[in-house]
Amino acid sequence: MDIAESYSLKNHNTFGMDVSCACYVEYGSEEELAEFFSAGRQYGLPRPFLHIGGGSNILFTGDFPGTVFHSGIRFISAPGHSAEAHAGEDAAMSGRVLAEVGAGTPWDDFCLWCAEKGLWGVENLSGIPGETGAAAVQNIGAYGAELKDVVREVRCFDTVTCSMKSFKQKECKYGYRDSIFKQSAKGRYIVTSAVFELSSEGGPRLEYGHVKSAVEKALSESSVKTMTPGLVRSVILGIRDAKLPDPAEIGSAGSFFKNPVVPKVFYEKAEHYAKSKYGPDYEVPHFDAGSGFVKIPAAWLIEQCGWKGCREGNVGVYEKQPLVLVNLTGKASPEEIIALEKKISASVMNLFGIELQPEVEHV
Ligand code: EPU
Numbered sequence: 001m002d003i004a005e006s007y008s009l010k011n012h013n014t015f016g017m018d019v020s021c022a023c024y025v026e027y028g029s030e031e032e033l034a035e036f037f038s039a040g041r042q043y044g045l046p047r048p049f050l051h052i053g054g055g056s057n058i059l060f061t062g063d064f065p066g067t068v069f070h071s072g073i074r075f076i077s078a079p080g081h082s083a084e085a086h087a088g089e090d091a092a093m094s095g096r097v098l099a100e101v102g103a104g105t106p107w108d109d110f111c112l113w114c115a116e117k118g119l120w121g122v123e124n125l126s127g128i129p130g131e132t133g134a135a136a137v138q139n140i141g142a143y144g145a146e147l148k149d150v151v152r153e154v155r156c157f158d159t160v161t162c163s164m165k166s167f168k169q170k171e172c173k174y175g176y177r178d179s180i181f182k183q184s185a186k187g188r189y190i191v192t193s194a195v196f197e198l199s200s201e202g203g204p205r206l207e208y209g210h211v212k213s214a215v216e217k218a219l220s221e222s223s224v225k226t227m228t229p230g231l232v233r234s235v236i237l238g239i240r241d242a243k244l245p246d247p248a249e250i251g252s253a254g255s256f257f258k259n260p261v262v263p264k265v266f267y268e269k270a271e272h273y274a275k276s277k278y279g280p281d282y283e284v285p286h287f288d289a290g291s292g293f294v295k296i297p298a299a300w301l302i303e304q305c306g307w308k309g310c311r312e313g314n315v316g317v318y319e320k321q322p323l324v325l326v327n328l329t330g331k332a333s334p335e336e337i338i339a340l341e342k343k344i345s346a347s348v349m350n351l352f353g354i355e356l357q358p359e360v361e362h363v
Contacts, residue, residue: 006021015332017060017327019060022063022066030073030192033192034163045067051069053104054134056253061334073133075193076109078097097199101193104131107140114229115233120199120201121229132193138177138182139176152196153168153195204227255323256341257359259297264292266352299321301352307347
């Protein structure tokens with residue numbers, strides 16, 4: 001277990017905010033966590049406590065006065081699985097593979113592992129920054145897939161009872177970028193690993209946007225004419241590269257806002273606005289969310305307000321995807337990001353009467 005005081009978090013948040021925490025704790029195993037909490041060592045550390053993953057969905061609004069925890073538990077294990085053999089006899093017959101992944105494992109390392117083994121399940125979630133523990137808390141999603149579709153169990157350390165507790169998928173209460181770990185269980189449990197169900201015999205999920213046509217094009221250009229998780233993964237990585245900034249080059253936290261789910265009347269008003277601006281054939285992008293509700297892409301709302309590609313000092317709205325706020329110079333302060341966030345929200349409220357909620361956690 002590594003413990004450091006006055007520790008810089010600049011390399012622990014993809015926004016690149018130059019902030020620090022009073023104390024930083026990195027642990028390498030469940031046993032280390034258990035020993036630490038059972039011995040009461042947490043009582044000597046500054047509060048509050050915050051557990052981070054890859055810091056890819058966090059905006060630090062200033063120096064953090066408490067203790068930041070980070071998992072160094074990194075492993076991918078699928079007992080009995082190799083490219084040829086699958087875990088357990090039943091599983092082998094159905095092509096089903098259960099893989100357990102340590103919380104500190106970069107999420108995309110796991111996606112790559114699956115692609116290399118020819119396993120279906122997480123290929124559409126390829127390239128999402130961050131670590132597996134945070135992915136299970138956040139229910140990451142992209143291109144028609146969500147973590148909740150493939151996760152079977154989330155193993156946690158209970159900081160109250162100092163023992164391990166497993167949550168079955170249903171107990172995690174997954175919703176859109178939401179779970180029990182962001183609600184009633186927040187702060188109590190530390191995710192140490194998650195178990196995923198993959199399949200060697202599944203198939204691609206191509207319903208989202210132009211994923212199908214992009215995959216078909218890739219297949220026609222490929223020398224091997226078989227659809228594989230690796231092929232879908234490479235198409236998804238290509239789509240992401242074309243639309244989203246590379247955190248290694250431009251600081252961001254991915255989608256800054258959630259896509260709002262609103263009563264249909266808001267969509268009708270937006271459609272009225274758009275048709276009078278662009279003509280009667282124009283259609284506002286939207287997805288039916290049931291019970292008279294509609295999900296409208298926040299990217300569209302923000303673009304309509306004229307923010308796409310805008311720059312304000314060190315911060316800006318990404319030119320290819322306006323849902324992403326960026327640290328353009330690497331020198332942005334939290335105040336600049338928050339000022340831009342407020343302006344964007346106010347203009348969307350002004351034009352469409354719709355309230356944008358941040359997706360990025362403000363700490
Ligand atoms: N759009 C515009 N202008 C743009 C870009 C998009 O109007 O410049 C509209 C288009 O109508 C487009 C729609 O927004 O069809 C949706 O765009 P996109 O497919 O890029 O997805 P998104 O809804 O903006 C969500 C996730 C992303 C995820 C993509 C792809 C949220 C908050 N974001 O974005 O997740 O990669 O779908 O599945 O749900 C993240 O969470 O950090 C993230 C990047």
